[in-house]
Amino acid sequence: MVAVASTNGRRAGIALGLTGLVVPLTVALGSTPAQAASCTTSTGPYQKQVEKFLGRPVDGRQSAADCKATRAFQAMHGITPTIGYAGPLTWRTMNTMLQQRAAGKTPNKAGKCPTNKGRIACVDLTRQLAWIQDGTKLKYGPVPVRTGKNGTETRTGAKKIYWRSINHWSTLYNVRMPYSQFFDGGQAFHSTTKSMYNPPGSGGCVNMRPADAKAYWNLLKNGDDVYVYGRKPGT
Template identity: 65%
Template sequence: MRAGSAVGRRARRAFGVGLGLAGVVGSLTVGLAAAPAQAAPACTAAAGPYQKQAEKFLKLPVDGRQSARDCTAIRTFQTVNGIAPAAGYAGPVTWSVMKRQQSTGDRTSCPTNKGRIACVDLTRQISWIQDGGKRIHEPVPVRTGRNGYETRTGLHKIYWRHKNHVSSIYHVAMPYSQFFDGGQAFHSISGNIYSPPGSHGCVNMRPADAASYWKLLTTGDDVLVYGRKPGT
């Protein structure tokens, strides 16, 4: 009887442990299934180092103090331009993007006697398209070659286009590729256009901008690259 009782007790303990483990696993499964998506960062109440500049750019009252209205406007700008975290803080990345957008592009740096031409300003990391003296695509942010892989300056021509190109060197997708100089091309990227240190020579673009360039440009169109990217 004692041996049987011992066996019975061991069986009951094993059964209890099994139920306990099942309960823990079940709780974890329910918890994981019910876990909400990661919430967006809270809107910061702190004034960033470029608070006044951001207020002026966004046509807000310029007082250098962060308000709920300021934070909402800055946060919206960050979200639209893919700046993370989009918390409404007027930091250096946000201000650098605003500065690029402040400039409408220097028409004197891009020739007006070439017909349709895509202009790439490495210094300001922007690009636009003009046809003669008329701008037909407003400046957009770009990400050009990093140190050691600089986007080559000079006057080039688009010589090959491949909408669904995949790099044979880096094995990454390069949608809307328009090649203009020895393997360097306009193309879209899925990541953040503002992320350092830069590309391997191509002119990286946001998907919507690259798609717009694809519609406006064609083989034989000119591309002028000038200036120097900061840090190269």
């Protein structure tokens, strides 16, 4: 159940470039028409919502232009099959993005992340958002994050950063984890090269874009509080 367990920070890491800030997810099994990986002519169950999100004419009918725009979105975030079908996971990704945009500069408007602990890193799994606040003052973010997939969910609750490794190497997954800050077992904030919406999610860590992971590294230290709440869509 531990997401990213690693022990060896010897190898040099490089700050990796990140793709896209938007959202992603795959099409659920059985929810897409049986077609090859080419543009589908089938109208999806979320056709109107997807058309509206993409700025297409909202008529609820699949067109070649609709498919092309949907496929481009899917390709950007690793959603497969990349056939332009307006299925549930593509729409879920877009809906998560809309919630992130709506958060604006008041991600803790509902007061779910504690404001009585001073500096604290907050992670909202439902909206796939993270930020740092000091009391009620926003210090950094909110930024999109990529948390644990079904079966290796990022664990909720009050945590503390207990170990930091700037050029971390995961011996479990054999990958670099730049700017790792561990807060619960093998789960940590760290940089990744994937889209923040690439399905199905991480092994439990809170993946971040390189610039955001670096900012977290500079703003946090061992002993700082972390609070994780909510539930990631699809888990």
